[in-house]
Amino acid sequence: MQNYANPTHFLRLVRVLLPVTAGLTTGLLAVGLYLALFVAPADYQQGETVRIMYLHVPSAWMAMFVYLVMTSAAIGTLVFRHPLADVAQKAAAPLGAAFTFLCLTTGSLWGKPEWGTWWVWDARLTSVLVLFLIYLGIIALWQVIEDPGKAARLVAIFTLVGAVNVPIIKFSVDWWHTLHQPASVFRMGGPTIAASMLWPLLIMAVGFTTLFLTLHMLAMRNEILRRRLRRLSMLAADGAAPLGVVAEPAE
Amino acid sequence: MNLAAPHSGFVIAAYAIAFVVIAAMVIGTLADYRSLKKSLERIAARARHIGDARS
Amino acid sequence: MSQKPQAEKRQAAIQTRRSPLAALLVRDLRIGRRIGGAVSMGVVFFLCLVTVTPFAVGPDQALLARIGPAILWIAALLATLLGLDRLFQADAEDGSLDLFLMSETPLELIVVVKCLGHWLLTGLPLVAASPIFGLMLGLEPAALARVTASLLAGTPALTLLGAVGAALTVSLRRGGLLLAVLILPLSVPVLIFGVAAAGDPVVGFKTPFLILCGLTLAAVALTPFAAAAALRHAGD
Numbered sequence: 001m002q003n004y005a006n007p008t009h010f011l012r013l014v015r016v017l018l019p020v021t022a023g024l025t026t027g028l029l030a031v032g033l034y035l036a037l038f039v040a041p042a043d044y045q046q047g048e049t050v051r052i053m054y055l056h057v058p059s060a061w062m063a064m065f066v067y068l069v070m071t072s073a074a075i076g077t078l079v080f081r082h083p084l085a086d087v088a089q090k091a092a093a094p095l096g097a098a099f100t101f102l103c104l105t106t107g108s109l110w111g112k113p114e115w116g117t118w119w120v121w122d123a124r125l126t127s128v129l130v131l132f133l134i135y136l137g138i139i140a141l142w143q144v145i146e147d148p149g150k151a152a153r154l155v156a157i158f159t160l161v162g163a164v165n166v167p168i169i170k171f172s173v174d175w176w177h178t179l180h181q182p183a184s185v186f187r188m189g190g191p192t193i194a195a196s197m198l199w200p201l202l203i204m205a206v207g208f209t210t211l212f213l214t215l216h217m218l219a220m221r222n223e224i225l226r227r228r229l230r231r232l233s234m235l236a237a238d239g240a241a242p243l244g245v246v247a248e249p250a251e
Numbered sequence: 252m253n254l255a256a257p258h259s260g261f262v263i264a265a266y267a268i269a270f271v272v273i274a275a276m277v278i279g280t281l282a283d284y285r286s287l288k289k290s291l292e293r294i295a296a297r298a299r300h301i302g303d304a305r306s
Numbered sequence: 307m308s309q310k311p312q313a314e315k316r317q318a319a320i321q322t323r324r325s326p327l328a329a330l331l332v333r334d335l336r337i338g339r340r341i342g343g344a345v346s347m348g349v350v351f352f353l354c355l356v357t358v359t360p361f362a363v364g365p366d367q368a369l370l371a372r373i374g375p376a377i378l379w380i381a382a383l384l385a386t387l388l389g390l391d392r393l394f395q396a397d398a399e400d401g402s403l404d405l406f407l408m409s410e411t412p413l414e415l416i417v418v419v420k421c422l423g424h425w426l427l428t429g430l431p432l433v434a435a436s437p438i439f440g441l442m443l444g445l446e447p448a449a450l451a452r453v454t455a456s457l458l459a460g461t462p463a464l465t466l467l468g469a470v471g472a473a474l475t476v477s478l479r480r481g482g483l484l485l486a487v488l489i490l491p492l493s494v495p496v497l498i499f500g501v502a503a504a505g506d507p508v509v510g511f512k513t514p515f516l517i518l519c520g521l522t523l524a525a526v527a528l529t530p531f532a533a534a535a536a537l538r539h540a541g542d
């Protein structure tokens with residue numbers, strides 16, 4: 001029952017926070033989309049295609065942010081043995097993969113008109129692709145190990161190994177890219193960016209972050225319920241029906 | 252947003268894909284929640300049933 | 307009282323015995339030599355990959371010479387990773403892994419020794435065979451030396467990275483494919499600098515080779531901890 005203490009508190013917290021973050025997300029994304037699609041000017045060089053940036057850059061930011069969340073959760077699992085950490089980690093992985101996928105597809109859609117091909121082995125796109133593969137590996141590792149506790153610890157180790165590797169991969173891919181192609185490609189969203197473009201970008205980025213937080217809380221709640229269900233069905237299979245456990249509210 | 256611009260199709264496609272991915276995440280999580288709740292209630296009802304039969 | 311001389315005798319016996327790590331290495335090499343022909347199989351697999359590639363890209367000698375280093379590196383990468391899933395599994399099955407976990411020797415060192423044994427059995431033969439296969443791809447003598455040196459410096463890092471994957475998948479019945487999925491993205495830096503050291507005309511040999519050596523040293527320093535942690539957690 002001690003294990004339950006934290007998740008139950010957490011579920012109560014979720015019930016309070018969820019409307020706030022969901023509302024914030026809706027508002028921010030609505031304003032952000034309006035600014036991005038209707039207010040922000042078309043770029044003099046890229047034309048309307050620049051509007052893809054308002055999706056691409058926030059998803060790229062989320063791809064890295066979610067990995068950061070997973071790394072901290074992995075430390076929480078391995079060092080502090082916090083029961084919520086592995087739930088947080090498991091819930092984050094598919095979301096991170098989805099944002100990374102979004103980053104790749106929007107990058108590809110931006111690349112077709114700007115570079116003339118759907119895919120360029122550009123340094124950034126390539127590192128994001130490798131990050132995507134790492135996400136898929138993490139999800140696969142979650143799926144093949146049946147015992148949730150053991151899976152959590154093994155995935156945590158792999159997440160940390162990946163966290164050490166990601167900067168090395170980024171560095172080596174950059175090096176590889178300058179080797180094969182002199183840096184002539186246009187870079188999306190350099191440091192010099194007009195305020196009319198910066199605002200929608202920032203609002204979209206914050207909106208994506210709150211969207212992730214909302215979804216992450218929902219997914220964590222699902223994961224807690226799934227573990228409760230797993231435990232109860234195992235008890236039921238044993239023939240014992242401890243009413244004390246069952247009678248407590250499912251939420 | 253100028254719909255007649257040369258590459259607006261790509262912009263629309265990007266936003267459509269983003270919409271689909273995000274909607275899939277939201278709907279998937281909520282559907283998962285509902286099915287989990289249902290299974291939990293079912294198992295609780297069964298346990299109550301067994302408990303009644305025993306007492 | 308009577309225990310003391312006995313303890314001394316035991317101490318002496320321990321001192322004359324091999325150190326546990328050396329014993330483990332000798333055991334692994336012996337097993338590798340006797341069972342399964344791991345050495346020859348790895349090299350044959352390497353040869354198969356080198357043979358198949360010209361069928362895919364065409365027999366153009368100039369093209370093959372240009373991409374030869376890359377072919378050799380990809381083949382070495384796959385040959386290293388595909389044999390790795392059994393690195394700890396055999397030990398887990400016959401109970402040796404439990405002895406490793408309980409022994410006084412640090413598990414990290416045991417992992418390093420297991421990797422060394424595995425590399426001597428599979429990595430080193432690949433390195434030794436690579437000049438011959440390079441000749442088949444029409445590489446120049448200078449390029450042959452560079453490929454061989456880069457493989458010599460880089461394959462240990464691949465083995466060590468793969469050991470993390472092997473430790474993570476040790477309890478799975480079919481871990482081989484998952485191991486490759488987990489480890490291939492992480493081996494991108496080794497591949498990049500290995501291929502660059504092996505055959506890039508622009509950048510020269512020294513810089514990528516030194517970075518490759520650095521990657522290998524970093525792998526020696528870091529991956530045993532990850533692999534050992536995974537082995538500890540895989541048991542319970």
